[in-house]
Amino acid sequence: MxxxxxxxxxxxxxxxxxxxxxxxxxxxxxxxxxxxxxxxxxxxxxxxxxxxxxxxxxxxxxxxxxxxxxxxxxxxxxxxxxxxxxxxxxxxxxxxxxxxxxxxxxxxxxxxxRQLVDQLEGLDCRVLDTRKTTPGLRQFEKYAVRTGGGTNHRFGLSHGVMLKDNHIAFAGSLENAVKKVHKRVGHMVQIEVEADTLEQVQEALSLPIHALLLDNMDVETLRKAVKMIDGKVWTEASGGITPDTIRSIAETGVNAVSVGYLTHSAxxxxxxxxxxxxxxxxxx
The missing domain is CATH 3.90.1170.20 (Quinolinate phosphoribosyl transferase, N-terminal domain)
Incomplete structure (x- = not known):
């Protein structure tokens, strides 16, 4: 700040x-x-x-x-x-x-x-925060995440494109959504797409995107998704992540796990x- x-x-x-x-x-x-x-x-x-x-x-x-x-x-x-x-x-x-x-x-x-970061010791996987912060305190809360050893996701809506299910539904399809975004933003802006299924992962990989948010997938599905992606884009797992599950999720090979309760429930x-x-x- x-x-x-x-x-x-x-x-x-x-x-x-x-x-x-x-x-x-x-x-x-x-x-x-x-x-x-x-x-x-x-x-x-x-x-x-x-x-x-x-x-x-x-x-x-x-x-x-x-x-x-x-x-x-x-x-x-x-x-x-x-x-x-x-x-x-x-x-x-x-x-x-x-x-x-x-x-x-x-x-x-x-x-x-720090508790979650320690759970991932020895793994090449980051702990990310989200935008689920207290209004007016986002800069302070995201600073606290960094101090605890975590990594900040985007600070606000202007810091990167995140295409979620509602955006895709409004655009008519994921392909339309990606095309419209590319017309609006420059080449420096990262585009991340949320995927709930392996079919959505496959579709997203055919488009010019930078990252995939693998949302609410079980460990076995995550493992299949990471294998399918094969390093083509950056990967992030989200949903259902607890201190008891975070390591098994990270062990699937995702680049990061995003945890909303770091800031909304600490x-x-x-x-x-x-x-x-x-x-x-x-x-x-």
Whole structure:
């Protein structure tokens, strides 16, 4: 994400939460009061988003010091300190919820992604995300996938052609759909076609495409499809992929597996912010 875009996104998130002002904090804390606090992992997982979280706090206090205690993408254990910050108490309290929401969400996605990537150790197969992201958070969630060791699929509708069943039905046939797309897009744009059956795979291979999404095929059908394709186009398996099935699906020889629940169903990692100054403790 470009720095300007990143800061704009952070400001929008803070504005949503703060509105006309943090009336609780401003009523209780003097404007010049300073504090130190720690970000503490309450469970094991992979940390993602520390540089972004630092910017959240620094948006309200440009002089706030943020010291990460772990590397981005590092796996941590429960009750491990992941960052130490020092600055305006008002800024820390006011930015806390936005910062934690982002850090917990992104770390949860990175943790789940790492679990699936580890399942494919030794195989030449990537774990892909999808566009099934939270509106407004796609850049952050896809960053978390990369931090967890996964690979990003297209970021948006303008980043590549994906011909699904509804597109093909509207065009009248797959051949018509591919022809119409080629008239519209340049040679640099990749075209991927969704196929549910071996017959659709065979038809797609006769057309000028770059990739095939093999959707909801069982392992045996996937294996036959990969053999039929024989490296002519890039292959991606999707649908019915779980931690228990992902390795057997990858072993069919597909280039990648795409997993929507990386972003739409990941559980947030439990992380807290605790003040360490005397008199201000265990703020969550």
């Amino acid at each position: 470009h720095p300007i875009q990143l800061r704009q996104s952070i400001r929008e998130m803070l504005n949503e939460d703060i509105g006309a002002g943090d009336i609780t904090t401003e009523s209780l804390v003097e404007a010049n009061h300073r504090s130190s606090a720690v970000l503490l992992a309450k469970q094991s997982g992979v940390i993602a988003g520390l540089p972004i979280v630092a910017l959240v706090f620094q948006e309200l206090d440009p002089h706030l010091e943020f010291q990460a205690q772990v590397a981005e993408g590092q796996k941590v254990e429960a009750y491990q300190t992941i960052a130490v910050l020092s600055g305006s108490t008002r800024a820390i309290l006011t930015a806390e919820r936005v910062a934690l929401n982002l850090l917990q969400r992104m770390s949860g996605i990175a943790t789940l992604t 559980t947030a990692l439990d992380i807290s912010l605790d003040f360490v100054e005397e008199g201000i403790e265990n703020h969550a």
